[in-house]
Amino acid sequence: MFDTKVALVVRDDLESWQRLNVVAFLATGVVSAAPEVLGEPYVDAAGRRYERIAGQPMLIFAGTLADLQRTHRKGLExxxxxxxxxxxxxxxxNDDANRAVFQLEDPEAMNLVGIALRGPKKAIDKVIKGLALHP
Structure with missing residues (x-):
């Protein structure tokens, strides 16, 4: 098994396309912070090489804005x-505009639609305690 755990939490009141979009962006953030999450390249039976994907599961949870804000606070703690x-x-x-609007957020009460977490299994379990897996 893995010593670390990855959890992605998306707000439960988003449209389906928004949830998928947020999960995709959050997954890239996890890989950026921890490139060791990536497994080895894939090679098919014809010898064609394909790019690497995460080598460990990324569990996806759903929650309310309050759940995400609590998860954010606990993750920082x-x-x-x-x-x-x-x-x-x-x-x-674009990315520059994303960073600009992000910087305007109240750090103690962000209007979160998603959050990704990675760390030791026990720590992540405590941070996500009470959240349900995404249906």
């Missing part, structure tokens, strides 16, 4: 990797 995604980022068109 436990000093695990935290990758937040805020609602204002839906209205931007």
């Amino acid at each position: 436990r000093e695990v990797t935290v990758v937040p995604y805020v609602e204002a980022m839906f209205s931007t068109g």
Whole structure:
């Protein structure tokens, strides 16, 4: 098994396309923070090589805004990797604009639509305690 755990939490009131979009962006944040999450390249029976994907599961949970804010606070307290995604980022068109609207958020009450966490299994379990897996 793995010594670390990856959990992605998305807000339960988002449209399906928004949830998928947020999960995709959060997963890239996890890989950026911990490139060792990536497994080895895949090779098919014809010898064609394919790119690497995460070598460990990324569990996806759903919750309310309050759940995400609590998870954010606990993640910071436990000093695990935290990758937040805020609602204002839906209205931007590029990465620079994303960072600009993110910086305007109240750090104690972000309008989170998603958050990714990675760290020691026990720490992540405590941070996500009470959350349900995404249906």
